[in-house]
Amino acid sequence: MSKVLVIDDEMPILESLEMFLSEKGYDVRTAASAAAGMAAFKSFAPDVVILDIRLPDSSGFEVLDGFNMSAEPPKVIMITAFHDMEAAITSMKRGAYDYIHKPLDADEIENAVEKAVRATEAERAAPASLDPVDATLDDVIIGKSKAILDVFKTMGILCQNDATALIQGETGTGKELIARVIHKNSKNQAEPFITLDCSAVVETLLESELFGHEKGAFTGAAQTKMGQIELAGRGTLFLDEIGELPLGIQGKLLGFLERREYLRVGGQFPQRAHCRILAATHRDLNQMVRDGQFRRDLFFRLNVIPLSVPPLRERLEDIPDLTHHFLNIIRRSMNKSHLRLQESAVAALMRHQWPGNVRELKNVITAAAIRSRSHVVLRESVDAVLAQQHTAADTIDTSPDLSSLEHQHILRVLRSVGWNRTHAARLLGISLPTLRSKIRKFGIDPSET
Numbered sequence: 231m232s233k234v235l236v237i238d239d240e241m242p243i244l245e246s247l248e249m250f251l252s253e254k255g256y257d258v259r260t261a262a263s264a265a266a267g268m269a270a271f272k273s274f275a276p277d278v279v280i281l282d283i284r285l286p287d288s289s290g291f292e293v294l295d296g297f298n299m300s301a302e303p304p305k306v307i308m309i310t311a312f313h314d315m316e317a318a319i320t321s322m323k324r325g326a327y328d329y330i331h332k333p334l335d336a337d338e339i340e341n342a343v344e345k346a347v348r349a350t351e352a353e354r355a356a357p358a359s360l361d362p363v364d365a366t367l368d369d370v371i372i373g374k375s376k377a378i379l380d381v382f383k384t385m386g387i388l389c390q391n392d393a394t395a396l397i398q399g400e401t402g403t404g405k406e407l408i409a410r411v412i413h414k415n416s417k418n419q420a421e422p423f424i425t426l427d428c429s430a431v432v433e434t435l436l437e438s439e440l441f442g443h444e445k446g447a448f449t450g451a452a453q454t455k456m457g458q459i460e461l462a463g464r465g466t467l468f469l470d471e472i473g474e475l476p477l478g479i480q481g482k483l484l485g486f487l488e489r490r491e492y493l494r495v496g497g498q499f500p501q502r503a504h505c506r507i508l509a510a511t512h513r514d515l516n517q518m519v520r521d522g523q524f525r526r527d528l529f530f531r532l533n534v535i536p537l538s539v540p541p542l543r544e545r546l547e548d549i550p551d552l553t554h555h556f557l558n559i560i561r562r563s564m565n566k567s568h569l570r571l572q573e574s575a576v577a578a579l580m581r582h583q584w585p586g587n588v589r590e591l592k593n594v595i596t597a598a599a600i601r602s603r604s605h606v607v608l609r610e611s612v613d614a615v616l617a618q619q620h621t622a623a624d625t626i627d628t629s630p631d632l633s634s635l636e637h638q639h640i641l642r643v644l645r646s647v648g649w650n651r652t653h654a655a656r657l658l659g660i661s662l663p664t665l666r667s668k669i670r671k672f673g674i675d676p677s678e679t
């Protein structure tokens with residue numbers, strides 16, 4: 231039988247909670263002060279404590295700190311009479327499991343206690359030994375599926391030479407990560423790796439961004455400026471979203487790839503370049519060639535060694551390893567070395583279709599971990615994040631408020647592209663800076679997944 235301790239100085243609350251929770255099958259003790267609460271904690275060893283923030287002899291926060299210093303801290307549900315933002319934030323920051331305000335709602339209390347008990351049980355059921363956090367979490371590509379092993383093979387070839395390559399795959403499949411890893415394993419690894427997102431720069435500035443410009447080349451060109459090709463030195467220039475390159479610049483890029491020479495905007499003397507070009511796109515460049523939107527000759531010139539990254543739904547068997555990897559990253563960034571995922575949650579992750587691919591998986595695990603107030607990310611937290619995503623994608627909002635519709639729609643599009651702002655801006659038909667300002671305006675956050 232799970233044990234619950236209630237600490238509150240209001241007798242009616244103590245009595246009603248004792249009766250209510252006993253009826254629900256819990257072993258309940260009560261205490262009317264901080265001192266009595268600490269004494270009961272030591273003798274009774276509760277699984278869950280319901281703790282009022284205002285107590286006659288001390289603050290509930292100090293009692294909470296005391297519990298958290300014990301060898302086996304209980305799950306603490308803080309309660310307060312005030313709708314107080316600061317108290318709620320302080321409680322969660324100081325390690326409370328949940329926060330509820332008065333007047334107490336029976337269902338809310340029951341749900342919170344049940345969830346806290348389940349979290350405790352999951353923690354006890356989890357293996358005692360922890361996997362050490364891997365030192366190499368950055369720039370590693372996780373996966374053992376046949377599909378990803380094929381990608382590794384092509385990468386191996388690309389690491390031995392400096393051939394141009396085109397990396398194709400849906401949004402969030404890891405194209406930039408792959409480019410970075412190729413660079414890190416190539417002979418010029420000490421040289422720069424520079425990313426230029428072709429869709430994020432307005433057409434008029436793209437040429438100068440790529441090739442640089444001479445002083446006075448156009449209004450506002452007060453100084454000679456190096457382009458990304460020059461800045462990359464003997465390293466790698468990663469051209470992301472190459473499918474968005476305007477046709478005029480496609481011709482100039484082709485000329486550069488063939489001669490390894492280029493002119494700065496407004497320049498007369500060709501510059502020699504040494505960097506390697508890796509390009510990526512989520513679009514079907516073959517189709518774009520057929521539609522006359524992408525130059526055939528440039529496509530063949532880029533696609534010397536094609537590398538196609540399969541969507542996550544075609545390599546679901548990689549999900550357990552990816553999940554483990556992202557959990558390690560979260561452990562490190564949240565400083566929670568004990569964090570782990572309930573085993574049944576992985577099964578739930580393997581049933582999802584992942585339109586936003588690996589980026590979406592990473593976001594879902596992060597959101598579930600942030601929501602979980604225990605060392606174990608419960609399956610129900612993962613389900614809740616996935617369900618929320620699903621609902622947001624499917625529900626037709628009937629709200630008459632235009633601004634909230636805009637907020638919802640932007641959120642929905644961002645989710646559908648795995649939070650890739652560039653793609654979202656394109657789908658929404660607005661510029662990237664406009665999208666950024668709307669994200670700020672509506673306070674949109676990836677943890678809202």
Ligand SMILES: Nc1ncnc2c1ncn2[C@@H]1O[C@H](COP(=O)(O)OP(=O)(O)OP(=O)(O)O)[C@@H](O)[C@H]1O
Pocket residue numbers: 370371372373399400401402403404405406407408470511512552555588589592650653
């Ligand atoms: N196989 C993998 N192993 C580990 N992390 C991965 C893997 N694939 C993707 N990621 C992670 O997922 C996120 C998205 O990856 P990345 O930005 O490389 O995708 P992308 O295909 O370039 O996306 P986009 O087309 O939207 O630009 C990154 O945080 C990346 O580190």
